[in-house]
Amino acid sequence: xxxxxGKAKKxxxxxxxxxxxxxxxxxxxxxFSGFTGFxxxxxxxxxxxxxxKFKDLHVxxxxxxxxxxxxxxxxxxxxxxxxxxxxxxMAGKLDINMERIYKxxxxxxxxxxxxxxxxxxxxxxxxxxxxxxxxxxxxDLYNVDYDALGKAGQRSGKNPRIPKKKFIQIEEPFFGDxxxxxxxxxxxxxxxxxxxxxxxxxxxRWRGVGTIDKEIAFACDKVVITAEEVVPEGEMRKDPEAxxxxxxxxxxxxxxxxxxxxxxxxxxxxxxxxxxxEMDKASRNVDDLKKWLDEWVFAPKNWEDFVVKLGARxxxxxxxxxxxxxSTKMMRGKNPAPRMKMPLSVARSGY
Amino acid sequence: xAKSMEQLMELIDKMPxxxxxxxxxxLPELMAIAIAHEVLNDDVVFAGTGLPxxxxxxxxxxxAPNAVLIYESGICxxxxxxxxxxxxxxxxxxxxxxxxxxxxxxxxxxxxxxVTLGFLGGAAIDKxxxxxxxxxxxxxxxxxxxxxxxxxxxxxxxxxxxxYIILQEKRRxxxxxxxxxxxxWWCWDFKTREWKPKKEVWKGTPYQDCGxxxxxxxxxxxxxxxxxxxxxxxxxxxxxxxxxxxxxxxDLNVSKVKGETPNPTxxxxxxxxxxxxxxxxxxxAKTEYxxxxxxxxG
Numbered sequence: 001x002x003x004x005x006g007k008a009k010k011x012x013x014x015x016x017x018x019x020x021x022x023x024x025x026x027x028x029x030x031x032f033s034g035f036t037g038f039x040x041x042x043x044x045x046x047x048x049x050x051x052x053k054f055k056d057l058h059v060x061x062x063x064x065x066x067x068x069x070x071x072x073x074x075x076x077x078x079x080x081x082x083x084x085x086x087x088x089x090m091a092g093k094l095d096i097n098m099e100r101i102y103k104x105x106x107x108x109x110x111x112x113x114x115x116x117x118x119x120x121x122x123x124x125x126x127x128x129x130x131x132x133x134x135x136x137x138x139x140d141l142y143n144v145d146y147d148a149l150g151k152a153g154q155r156s157g158k159n160p161r162i163p164k165k166k167f168i169q170i171e172e173p174f175f176g177d178x179x180x181x182x183x184x185x186x187x188x189x190x191x192x193x194x195x196x197x198x199x200x201x202x203x204x205r206w207r208g209v210g211t212i213d214k215e216i217a218f219a220c221d222k223v224v225i226t227a228e229e230v231v232p233e234g235e236m237r238k239d240p241e242a243x244x245x246x247x248x249x250x251x252x253x254x255x256x257x258x259x260x261x262x263x264x265x266x267x268x269x270x271x272x273x274x275x276x277x278e279m280d281k282a283s284r285n286v287d288d289l290k291k292w293l294d295e296w297v298f299a300p301k302n303w304e305d306f307v308v309k310l311g312a313r314x315x316x317x318x319x320x321x322x323x324x325x326x327s328t329k330m331m332r333g334k335n336p337a338p339r340m341k342m343p344l345s346v347a348r349s350g351y
Numbered sequence: 352x353a354k355s356m357e358q359l360m361e362l363i364d365k366m367p368x369x370x371x372x373x374x375x376x377x378l379p380e381l382m383a384i385a386i387a388h389e390v391l392n393d394d395v396v397f398a399g400t401g402l403p404x405x406x407x408x409x410x411x412x413x414x415a416p417n418a419v420l421i422y423e424s425g426i427c428x429x430x431x432x433x434x435x436x437x438x439x440x441x442x443x444x445x446x447x448x449x450x451x452x453x454x455x456x457x458x459x460x461x462x463x464x465x466v467t468l469g470f471l472g473g474a475a476i477d478k479x480x481x482x483x484x485x486x487x488x489x490x491x492x493x494x495x496x497x498x499x500x501x502x503x504x505x506x507x508x509x510x511x512x513x514x515y516i517i518l519q520e521k522r523r524x525x526x527x528x529x530x531x532x533x534x535x536w537w538c539w540d541f542k543t544r545e546w547k548p549k550k551e552v553w554k555g556t557p558y559q560d561c562g563x564x565x566x567x568x569x570x571x572x573x574x575x576x577x578x579x580x581x582x583x584x585x586x587x588x589x590x591x592x593x594x595x596x597x598x599x600x601x602d603l604n605v606s607k608v609k610g611e612t613p614n615p616t617x618x619x620x621x622x623x624x625x626x627x628x629x630x631x632x633x634x635x636a637k638t639e640y641x642x643x644x645x646x647x648x649g
Contacts, residue, residue, distance in 0.1 A: 038440055135509050
C-alpha cells in the first residue's frame, strides 16, 4: 500500500544480530531477495532468524530459496505464498521438509505463477492495489476452489496484508482484449535484500540478474539490506546507473561478507553446489537434519565463525573470477569445468 | 593429451553429419538433440532448467546459432560458455544483451508477445497438452506435492508455441490431470465451469493461438492435431508402439507415426559432450566415441 510519509527514511548501520532482533517478530510477512537457492539469498539473515527462534512467518516470495529451506527445517514458516516450492533446482529440487510439514498440515501453501508473483510485487512497488495479467487463464491456479488462504479463513480482511480475494477474472474493459485476471498487490512488512555493495546511506547495487528485488524493496514497508561490502555513499554516486535501490527506501544496512552462502553473489563468489547437495541429503532424514542444524546453524558463535568453519579451501574454490563473475574451480558435476575463451554459440553465429 | 577448447572448436566441422549407431549414445543425449531440433534460427526461446536448457544450448551451438535465449531471472540472449545449473546462474548471463528481472522477462518479453518458443518440463500431461507440476490427488491433501508452477504456466500459455519434456509413465500421461497448472489446447472456463478449447477461453486475447506444439519423452516425440489432441509422431530407437501404449493412461492416437526419432549425428554428439555439458552435470555419463571419431579427435 502506498504509505504517505512525512519525512525521508534514514538508514541505520547495524550488526546482523541487531537487525534480526529489531526488524523481525513472530508472524511477520516477509520477502527475500535472489533467485531460487542460487543467487543472492540473504542466507545469513535467515540463519540468524532461525537462531533467534522467530516463528509463524508468512513468506511471500517469488519462490523457495536457501532461506526458505532453512526456515522450513525448523518449521518457522506458517504461510508460504509463492509460485515454486522447490529451492535448489539441480541441487535439490523439491524442499523435502516443506513437503513433510505440508502433508502434516502445518503450513499453508498458496500457489501462484512466476509471472503473477512478479506482477503482484510490481503492483506493490508502484502503490497500485492490483494489476491485470493474462497468464494462466484456465489454470487451476485461478480456480476459486483452490484458494488456500481463503479456505483457512484468512481472507476476511482482518489481516490488512492478506488480500480479500486471491484473484478476480474480468472481461478486459478498455480494448475488448478477452478475459484477464486481476492480481492483488503484494504488500509485505519486511524486505531482506542481499546485494554486493551498499553505500553507507543506503544506495545499493548488485551485478547479475535483478529478479524482482527492486520491486520487493518498494513493495515492503521496511527494507533491510545485507551486503558483501559497505562503502562510502559517495562511491556509489560515481556510477549511479549501476545502482538499483535508492537510499531512501532503506531502513537498515548490515555488512555481512559471504552472507549469501551457499547461494552466489555474481562477481564475488559462486554458489556452492556440493554444499547444497549435502543440505538436500540431510533434509531427507530427521536425524541427519538435526545433526546438520547443530553443526552448521547452532554450533557456530556467529556468521563469521560459520564462514571460518567453511574453510579457506572451499572459499577459494568459490571465489568468482573478475571476467565471468563466477568460478570455474568448483566441481559442479563429475568433471572439472573446461577453460573457455568464447562461447561456441558466438563463434558460430559470427559476431 | 587433452585438447584445448580452441582445438576442439576447430574439430567441429570435421565431425561427420552421419547418424550415430545404437550403443554409441545414451537416451538423454537423444532427447537433448530432439529438443535442439525444435528450435528455429529465428526463435526467441524461453526455457526451464534441466534438459530443456541443455537442448536449447545445443541448438544455439548447432542448428540455431541466432536463436535468442531468454532465462526467466532477467537474462536476454545469454551466450553461455558453461552450462547453468539455474536460470539465475551467472553462467547464463554471459555476454547477454540486457540484464533485468522478472518484470522484464514475464512482462516486457513474454506478455508483450516476443517469445516464440517455450521449452518446459512437467510432472504429468493430459491428452490436450495440459501440464501438471503442482500436485497429484486432492489439492489440499495430495499424494504427491510438486514444486508448483514457477514460470511453467506463464510460458506455456503465452509463448507462441511450447514444447515439453516429460518422463513417460502411465500415471503421467493422462486423460485429465488432477490439477491443471498449465492449460493445454483444452482447459476449464471457470466462469461457466465448462471444459472448453483454449481458443474459446482465451478468445479475444493476443494469446488465443498460443499453446503446446510438441512433447519429447523417453519413448517418443509427440505432436498435436487440429483438435488439439496429442498423437505419436516418432518412436525412439528400440521402442515399440505397444510399449508406448502400455505407458499411456488414455487411448493414444498412433495412426500418424512417421518412424523412428533420428539418432543424433556425430557432430551433434561432439558439441553436446565437449561444449554443452562436458562437466557432466545433466548428462549422466559420457559414452566412448567409435574408432572413426576418435581418430578425427586424434
